[in-house]
Amino acid sequence: MGRINELRLIARVAQMYHAEHKRQAEIAETLRMSQATVSRMLKRAEQEDIVRTTIIPPPGTFAELETALREKYRLTEAIVIDCSEDRDGAVMARIGEAAAHFLEVTLQQDEIIGVSSWSQTILRMVDNIHPLKAAKAKYIVQILGGMGEASVQAHATQLTARLAKLTGGEPRLLLVQGITSSREAKLVMLSDPVVRGTMDFFGRLTLAVVGIGAVEPSELLARSGNTFSREELAMLHDAGAVGEISFRFYDKDGKPVETPLNERVIGITLEELRKTDRVMALAGGESKTAAIAGALRLGIIDVLVTDKFTAARLTE
Amino acid sequence: MGRINELRLIARVAQMYHAEHKRQAEIAETLRMSQATVSRMLKRAEQEDIVRTTIIPPPGTFAELETALREKYRLTEAIVIDCSEDRDGAVMARIGEAAAHFLEVTLQQDEIIGVSSWSQTILRMVDNIHPLKAAKAKYIVQILGGMGEASVQAHATQLTARLAKLTGGEPRLLLVQGITSSREAKLVMLSDPVVRGTMDFFGRLTLAVVGIGAVEPSELLARSGNTFSREELAMLHDAGAVGEISFRFYDKDGKPVETPLNERVIGITLEELRKTDRVMALAGGESKTAAIAGALRLGIIDVLVTDKFTAARLTE
DNA sequence: GACGGTCGTGAATATTTATGCTTATCCAGC
DNA sequence: GCTGGATAAGCATAAATATTCACGACCGTC
Numbered sequence: 001m002g003r004i005n006e007l008r009l010i011a012r013v014a015q016m017y018h019a020e021h022k023r024q025a026e027i028a029e030t031l032r033m034s035q036a037t038v039s040r041m042l043k044r045a046e047q048e049d050i051v052r053t054t055i056i057p058p059p060g061t062f063a064e065l066e067t068a069l070r071e072k073y074r075l076t077e078a079i080v081i082d083c084s085e086d087r088d089g090a091v092m093a094r095i096g097e098a099a100a101h102f103l104e105v106t107l108q109q110d111e112i113i114g115v116s117s118w119s120q121t122i123l124r125m126v127d128n129i130h131p132l133k134a135a136k137a138k139y140i141v142q143i144l145g146g147m148g149e150a151s152v153q154a155h156a157t158q159l160t161a162r163l164a165k166l167t168g169g170e171p172r173l174l175l176v177q178g179i180t181s182s183r184e185a186k187l188v189m190l191s192d193p194v195v196r197g198t199m200d201f202f203g204r205l206t207l208a209v210v211g212i213g214a215v216e217p218s219e220l221l222a223r224s225g226n227t228f229s230r231e232e233l234a235m236l237h238d239a240g241a242v243g244e245i246s247f248r249f250y251d252k253d254g255k256p257v258e259t260p261l262n263e264r265v266i267g268i269t270l271e272e273l274r275k276t277d278r279v280m281a282l283a284g285g286e287s288k289t290a291a292i293a294g295a296l297r298l299g300i301i302d303v304l305v306t307d308k309f310t311a312a313r314l315t316e
Numbered sequence: 317m318g319r320i321n322e323l324r325l326i327a328r329v330a331q332m333y334h335a336e337h338k339r340q341a342e343i344a345e346t347l348r349m350s351q352a353t354v355s356r357m358l359k360r361a362e363q364e365d366i367v368r369t370t371i372i373p374p375p376g377t378f379a380e381l382e383t384a385l386r387e388k389y390r391l392t393e394a395i396v397i398d399c400s401e402d403r404d405g406a407v408m409a410r411i412g413e414a415a416a417h418f419l420e421v422t423l424q425q426d427e428i429i430g431v432s433s434w435s436q437t438i439l440r441m442v443d444n445i446h447p448l449k450a451a452k453a454k455y456i457v458q459i460l461g462g463m464g465e466a467s468v469q470a471h472a473t474q475l476t477a478r479l480a481k482l483t484g485g486e487p488r489l490l491l492v493q494g495i496t497s498s499r500e501a502k503l504v505m506l507s508d509p510v511v512r513g514t515m516d517f518f519g520r521l522t523l524a525v526v527g528i529g530a531v532e533p534s535e536l537l538a539r540s541g542n543t544f545s546r547e548e549l550a551m552l553h554d555a556g557a558v559g560e561i562s563f564r565f566y567d568k569d570g571k572p573v574e575t576p577l578n579e580r581v582i583g584i585t586l587e588e589l590r591k592t593d594r595v596m597a598l599a600g601g602e603s604k605t606a607a608i609a610g611a612l613r614l615g616i617i618d619v620l621v622t623d624k625f626t627a628a629r630l631t632e
Numbered sequence: 633g634a635c636g637g638t639c640g641t642g643a644a645t646a647t648t649t650a651t652g653c654t655t656a657t658c659c660a661g662c
Numbered sequence: 663g664c665t666g667g668a669t670a671a672g673c674a675t676a677a678a679t680a681t682t683c684a685c686g687a688c689c690g691t692c
Binding site: 006009018032049052053105106278 | 318320321322323324325326327328330331334335346347348349361364365366367368369370371372373374376377379382383392393395398413414417418421422423424594
């Protein structure tokens with residue numbers, strides 16, 4: 001009896017507020033009640049489902065997949081990009097682009113950014129960064145040594161330097177092999193004060209941008225030439241390794257896989273990544289699905305940028 | 317290219333804000349941007365139609381009709397009530413109930429309320445007023461003399477007194493005939509200081525609650541007995557009178573109709589009503605449609621309470 | 633390549649909204 | 663009929679949100 005009149009009034013208040021864009025104080029005056037009452041009525045309007053707010057995701061975005069990813073893997077943020085097909089080149093480009101935009105918008109003053117500089121996807125990200133959007137980074141730190149021959153290494157260096165320039169930061173390069181030939185060789189490298197200087201930043205990063213690699217013999221071999229021995233590959237495989245970040249391996253449950261190989265890598269460790277404020281991972285593609293799933297279970301990734309097909313597989 | 321990423325982010329912010337009920341400051345922190353930017357993004361989300369707010373009128377309410385009425389007749393407020401059929405008794409009861417609720421909610425401290433105390437609908441309103449809702453009225457003023465025989469007059473007096481009691485105000489009665497037998501008789505009545513005292517309030521009302529009467533010989537005669545002469549009725553008719561408020565007549569365009577009858581009425585004038593802060597009219601029913609339409613065109617009514625059928629006819 | 637206009641930003645601040653507190657009333661149970 | 667707890671209101675004020683401001687970068691013209 002009284003309820004219908006009450007609801008009518010609430011609906012009217014909601015209409016004035018939401019549709020006619022009147023201030024609560026104005027509504028209160030028109031309807032001769034206090035602003036507090038109007039505020040409370042608006043709250044009730046939501047409870048009674050008289051006003052309903054719908055979020056319509058813009059076409060080409062995948063809010064649902066993102067939410068599912070965030071919730072399943074406890075991410076701060078997930079970015080899922082559209083792509084017509086699984087073709088790797090296109091996917092990487094789109095991931096890089098989205099990551100670039102996100103980075104630009106969320107970049108803070110004086111960040112210390114670590115970048116895993118040999119990933120193709122990260123390269124695409126740097127390609128797409130719009131030079132400087134107000135905030136300036138402090139240092140751009142290369143968090144993994146170079147790969148393969150000198151000319152390829154130069155690429156990595158350039159990427160880091162370019163990112164540094166675009167963000168206004170100072171580059172901190174790691175001019176050594178990412179994977180040394182032996183434990184001893186690594187120790188020699190580490191004796192270089194410049195190398196140590198760069199590596200000192202690993203524990204002080206405010207943001208790390210990393211790629212995720214799959215553990216498939218073919219891929220690893222293709223990428224790194226003969227850096228891995230047949231035994232090492234077998235060892236990784238036996239230990240259940242499914243992927244790597246900065247050549248630190250882990251299994252499908254997100255448990256780090258310790259092998260002697262660790263001793264040969266010059267790059268950030270998973271522990272150091274864990275201590276980093278924000279870790280942003282860029283990866284997509286069918287072949288990397290297991291690697292990404294494992295990486296997410298490590299619990300060190302805050303932001304994932306991937307494609308819709310991979311996202312769908314990850315949330316299954 | 318960049319736009320899709322931008323929209324994605326806006327949608328994400330909108331989701332966090334509207335669906336997850338996070339504060340802007342919290343969103344800003346999560347996404348490493350300023351609260352100002354979040355606020356701006358939310359505004360853009362509305363512009364881009366990424367968030368859409370819908371007001372769902374509760375069943376049994378008629379927001380559209382109300383809006384149409386408000387706009388067509390420039391009302392502050394229109395209240396349209398549901399009723400299954402045009403049966404007058406039921407309609408009056410519902411109108412009275414709705415008016416009572418509105419009055420309760422919008423009643424201010426120390427109002428001086430004028431009430432046209434012989435309308436059946438207003439009687440139903442008073443019946444439905446929930447005794448006192450915080451605010452107390454100052455005076456309840458009877459704005460039209462009594463009608464017909466003494467026993468009926470007592471009714472009117474009681475209504476005013478009851479409303480006074482319910483609202484905590486002091487009643488100001490008008491213990492005279494609403495329509496005197498002649499101009500001279502009226503002057504005699506007006507010489508009574510008590511009557512004058514009540515009438516002095518007519519110009520100081522903060523709220524007037526009035527009924528609207530149709531000009532149909534049958535109805536007028538039925539209601540008022542033989543108070544009108546055949547000549548007067550003819551005069552009203554010739555002048556195009558379609559309705560009355562407090563026995564002040566007007567035509568279909570909302571132009572007051574001046575006849576010698578005016579000289580015999582003891583009650584508030586249209587001019588006095590015009591000066592009143594809020595004038596609330598209660599009326600519904602097929603037969604009163606023209607009278608209501610004319611009344612609304614007078615431009616003195618702020619709030620109309622009516623039924624859905626009448627509202628529909630009025631907005632045609 | 634310098635110049636004015638536009639745009640977008642964060643910090644500070646103004647405005648608007650939500651809420652804690654107090655009071656008054658109502659209702660249920662005694 | 664009286665008391666205790668619940669409810670709802672307004673006021674004052676805290677909290678949240680919008681806007682102003684000043685500044686720096688970008689862009690198209692000269």
